[in-house]
Amino acid sequence: MKEVLLGVTGGIAAYKSAALVSRLVQQHIGVTVVMTRSATRLVAPQTFEALSGRTVHTAVFGSGRSHAHIELARNADLFCIAPATANILAKAACGIADDLVSTLILSFDKPVLFAPAMNTVMWNKPAVQRNIKQLRADGMQIIEPASGHLSCGETGIGRMTEPEHIAETILSMLTR
Numbered sequence: 303m304k305e306v307l308l309g310v311t312g313g314i315a316a317y318k319s320a321a322l323v324s325r326l327v328q329q330h331i332g333v334t335v336v337m338t339r340s341a342t343r344l345v346a347p348q349t350f351e352a353l354s355g356r357t358v359h360t361a362v363f364g365s366g367r368s369h370a371h372i373e374l375a376r377n378a379d380l381f382c383i384a385p386a387t388a389n390i391l392a393k394a395a396c397g398i399a400d401d402l403v404s405t406l407i408l409s410f411d412k413p414v415l416f417a418p419a420m421n422t423v424m425w426n427k428p429a430v431q432r433n434i435k436q437l438r439a440d441g442m443q444i445i446e447p448a449s450g451h452l453s454c455g456e457t458g459i460g461r462m463t464e465p466e467h468i469a470e471t472i473l474s475m476l477t478r
């Protein structure tokens with residue numbers, strides 16, 4: 303069975319990642335969810351635990367196992383970060399590892415896929431575009447955000463791509 307590590311960061315689109323987990327599980331893919339602290343403020347880890355049938359991890363320290371992050375990285379075939387905040391893109395582009403999700407990105411030596419989601423002003427910032435360019439240059443895959451209604455009430459680019467599309471991309475990367 304293929305194994306996906308799903309990193310959920312603190313974007314409002316975190317609720318859509320529940321549908322992504324459900325879709326992958328229905329395709330007989332094992333999914334382990336790791337969340338940032340901000341993400342847990344938006345969607346309860348229990349939602350992902352119920353859908354994945356597995357414990358959700360949120361911290362580098364305190365899991366009871368000293369190298370849990372290395373084990374999580376070793377056991378997965380692909381790491382997808384959805385939604386990916388402007389913050390996690392910046393941390394990954396710079397190699398910062400100050401929480402579980404960012405530490406795992408650095409510990410992971412198989413394909414990494416980001417599905418960014420943020421409002422249009424954030425997405426268009428030179429810093430964000432610079433980070434996207436850097437991540438691509440570093441060999442990471444990016445699913446571009448879509449245009450449409452944003453939770454801030456505006457319309458523009460920044461919506462996380464729909465879970466179906468992310469699931470299809472993951473499946474095609476896993477069978478490559």
Ligand SMILES: Cc1cc2nc3c(=O)[nH]c(=O)nc-3n(C[C@H](O)[C@H](O)[C@H](O)COP(=O)(O)O)c2cc1C
Pocket residue numbers: 310311312313314315338339340341386387388389390419420421424
């Ligand atoms: C309700 C709410 C929605 C947010 N949505 C987004 C978002 O879609 N994209 C984003 O980059 N940041 C968003 N933020 C801001 C991030 O949560 C914030 O930058 C946080 O530090 C990100 O931390 P993380 O990357 O560790 O999850 C949102 C914040 C709140 C309170």
